[in-house]
Amino acid sequence: MADHPNDAPLEHxxxxxAPQVLGAVARRFHDFAAAEDAVQEAMIAAFTQWxxxxxxxxxxxxxxxxxxRRMTDQIRSDIARRDRETTVAAETETLTPLSEIEAxxxxxxxxxxxxxxxxPALTPSSAIALxxxxxxxxxxxxxxxxxxxxxxxxxxRISRAKQTIKTSGAPFRxxxxxxxxxxxxxxxxxxxxxxxxxxSSSIGSRLxxxxxxxxxxxxxxxxxxLLPDNAEIAGLLALMLLTDARRAARTGPDEEIIxxxxxxRSLWDRAEISEGIELLTAALAHxxxxxxxxxxxxxxxxxxxxxxxxxxxxxxxxxxELLKQVSPGPMVTLNHAIAxxxxxxxxxxxxxxxxxxxxxxxxxxxxxxxxxxxxxxxxGDHQAAIKHYRIAAARTTSIPERNYLMTQAAxxxxx
Amino acid sequence: MKYILLMSGTRAGVEGYHAWPKQDIEAHMAVLHGxxxxxxxxxxxxxxxxxxxxxxxxxxxxxxxGVPVTDGIFPESKEFLLGYWIVDVANAERAYAIAGRISAxxxxxxxxxxxxxxxxxxxx
Amino acid sequence: xxxxxxMNGKKSDFEGYARWSKEALQANVAFMRTFSKELKxxxxxxxxxxxxxxxxxxxxxxxxxGEPITDGVFPESKEFLAGYWIIDVESPDQAYKIAARASQAPGAGGxxxxxxxxxxxxxxxxxxxGL
Numbered sequence: 001m002a003d004h005p006n007d008a009p010l011e012h013x014x015x016x017x018a019p020q021v022l023g024a025v026a027r028r029f030h031d032f033a034a035a036e037d038a039v040q041e042a043m044i045a046a047f048t049q050w051x052x053x054x055x056x057x058x059x060x061x062x063x064x065x066x067x068x069r070r071m072t073d074q075i076r077s078d079i080a081r082r083d084r085e086t087t088v089a090a091e092t093e094t095l096t097p098l099s100e101i102e103a104x105x106x107x108x109x110x111x112x113x114x115x116x117x118x119x120p121a122l123t124p125s126s127a128i129a130l131x132x133x134x135x136x137x138x139x140x141x142x143x144x145x146x147x148x149x150x151x152x153x154x155x156x157r158i159s160r161a162k163q164t165i166k167t168s169g170a171p172f173r174x175x176x177x178x179x180x181x182x183x184x185x186x187x188x189x190x191x192x193x194x195x196x197x198x199x200s201s202s203i204g205s206r207l208x209x210x211x212x213x214x215x216x217x218x219x220x221x222x223x224x225x226l227l228p229d230n231a232e233i234a235g236l237l238a239l240m241l242l243t244d245a246r247r248a249a250r251t252g253p254d255e256e257i258i259x260x261x262x263x264x265r266s267l268w269d270r271a272e273i274s275e276g277i278e279l280l281t282a283a284l285a286h287x288x289x290x291x292x293x294x295x296x297x298x299x300x301x302x303x304x305x306x307x308x309x310x311x312x313x314x315x316x317x318x319x320x321e322l323l324k325q326v327s328p329g330p331m332v333t334l335n336h337a338i339a340x341x342x343x344x345x346x347x348x349x350x351x352x353x354x355x356x357x358x359x360x361x362x363x364x365x366x367x368x369x370x371x372x373x374x375x376x377x378x379x380g381d382h383q384a385a386i387k388h389y390r391i392a393a394a395r396t397t398s399i400p401e402r403n404y405l406m407t408q409a410a411x412x413x414x415x
Numbered sequence: 416m417k418y419i420l421l422m423s424g425t426r427a428g429v430e431g432y433h434a435w436p437k438q439d440i441e442a443h444m445a446v447l448h449g450x451x452x453x454x455x456x457x458x459x460x461x462x463x464x465x466x467x468x469x470x471x472x473x474x475x476x477x478x479x480x481g482v483p484v485t486d487g488i489f490p491e492s493k494e495f496l497l498g499y500w501i502v503d504v505a506n507a508e509r510a511y512a513i514a515g516r517i518s519a520x521x522x523x524x525x526x527x528x529x530x531x532x533x534x535x536x537x538x539x
Numbered sequence: 540x541x542x543x544x545x546m547n548g549k550k551s552d553f554e555g556y557a558r559w560s561k562e563a564l565q566a567n568v569a570f571m572r573t574f575s576k577e578l579k580x581x582x583x584x585x586x587x588x589x590x591x592x593x594x595x596x597x598x599x600x601x602x603x604x605g606e607p608i609t610d611g612v613f614p615e616s617k618e619f620l621a622g623y624w625i626i627d628v629e630s631p632d633q634a635y636k637i638a639a640r641a642s643q644a645p646g647a648g649g650x651x652x653x654x655x656x657x658x659x660x661x662x663x664x665x666x667x668x669g670l
Binding site: 254255256390393394395397399402403406407409410411413414 | 437468
């Protein structure tokens with residue numbers, strides 16, 4: 001993941017420490033936004049100095065001290081600027097001893113940050129960027145690279161996000177158990193988006209591509225450590241692992257898409273699949289069944305089949321029926337239609353799709369035509385399938401998807 | 416020197432592209448992928464983007480009551496930008512050579528070559 | 540989501556632009572600078588470029604031996620890309636709002652020209668996970 005392989009352990013260390021340091025400094029100064037800037041600067045200093053001077057004995061303490069010093073300097077210069085005309089001494093309190101700051105630290109600090117960064121007042125892209133910075137410890141450049149925007153734009157996005165949080169008056173404290181229940185879906189959604197949206201194109205990338213899927217898994221793992229009894233976090237982590245397991249088989253040499261039923265399953269990561277299933281089993285034992293656990297369960301059924309033909313479609317269909325109740329929506333309906341087609345025949349699947357024809361949320365969405373085309377092909381109506389593959393190709397905003405859909409149409413056009 | 420290489424087509428042309436035989440689509444994708452790889456290796460690659468289909472195109476003119484005035488109607492003959500490459504090359508001839516390669520990979524479609532006018536705001 | 544906002548013009552539009560008064564030119568340049576800054580401040584800016592003039596434009600096709608054949612002749616009606624912005628926004632409506640703002644760039648008379656700005660989604664290079 002790093003540009004220089006020997007930096008990898010240093011980067012890893014800094015990223016793990018970042019939210020802890022930020023938590024300590026934000027709590028000390030009651031200013032999340034300024035603390036975040038100060039911690040960033042401390043990280044950059046560490047990244048420059050430690051390779052030369054060696055990692056300090058107390059790396060976290062080092063970072064806290066540098067960040068606090070930066071904060072104090074900033075406060076002093078702010079006061080000096082404001083009190084330019086007076087002779088009031090700009091002597092603020094002396095730097096608090098590190099031992100005191102470390103004593104105040106709370107393992108929940110990272111959790112506080114996570115909830116803060118996924119504040120409902122933030123847009124999804126802002127929450128994603130801020131979470132990756134404050135909780136993930138990524139640099140602005142790394143986040144910009146992952147989302148293919150200029151660094152300055154990403155810096156501004158993060159700055160505005162912090163401003164929104166400041167304006168919202170969110171205090172630096174752990175939400176109550178009840179508040180957490182209400183806010184957790186937003187947190188999980190942000191982590192989910194980081195996993196699913198954060199792939200940068202590898203076409204012509206000069207910088208090493210930052211692996212956001214791996215980062216999402218790491219952040220979700222950390223969240224699970226902080227909330228070990230939460231079944232939905234475990235479900236989300238399982239879903240990520242079970243999906244990530246197929247990564248090597250998902251694209252061909254020219255970046256072309258290989259659908260699930262055509263993937264070379266020997267390329268699937270068995271270790272990730274095992275871990276995903278283990279997590280899922282433990283989560284389901286808790287009793288409550290949520291959106292991510294169900295999606296993970298569906299992924300698990302796919303991943304357990306040695307070959308596509310052995311897939312337990314009735315199981316998957318039952319799970320989609322549950323999912324439709326727990327988290328109804330057009331995408332779920334689409335996937336449910338596919339499963340229904342596999343069990344009851346394509347006509348049944350097409351029937352279920354018709355309910356979406358009048359749904360404004362999905363009108364004009366490429367997936368509706370893509371799934372329809374797939375099912376029409378299965379009924380043998382090739383002309384209609386070709387038509388819908390081409391409509392879907394015209395509507396998708398993904399290059400590999402477009403190529404795939406066009407190829408499907410072309411394949412049928414020949415027969 | 417930075418050049419932008421533009422690939423355009425009419426709505427009818429795009430529909431024709433959608434109807435290409437499978438081998439032609441796959442060959443096209445593979446050749447373009449190869450060109451991008453070569454350009455990256457030679458250090459000439461800056462960016463490439465594909466644009467969504469002309470059906471998704473909108474034209475916006477000003478605002479009425481704070482709402483943008485949008486329109487999706489274009490003449491049949493309109494040439495829509497389908498995608499582009501931005502290359503950083505030693506001279507114009509090199510830009511034309513690259514454009515020629517892209518054209519050859521794309522049923523000899525004409526590729527328009529334009530130099531960048533200003534040094535404002537790079538996309539890095 | 541990334542969108543491209545394009546300003547197009549015929550040869551005659553470029554020629555007209557070349558005859559603008561100094562004040563009109565300055566007003567337009569100032570607007571463009573402000574507009575770019577607005578995009579950057581909003582955290583949506585990806586890139587912007589102005590393109591060379593139609594007189595410098597070439598069309599290239601591969602010749603029989605792979606050598607490029609270049610041509611600088613275009614029909615009078617051809618619309619040339621004059622420049623573009625690429626923005627990263629949360630919704631198409633946000634893209635149209637920004638395009639409407641771009642459309643307000645002052646024209647020959649120094650007032651908002653209400654230029655048509657073509658808005659297109661930019662394709663991404665990754666596949667849907669279908670989750």
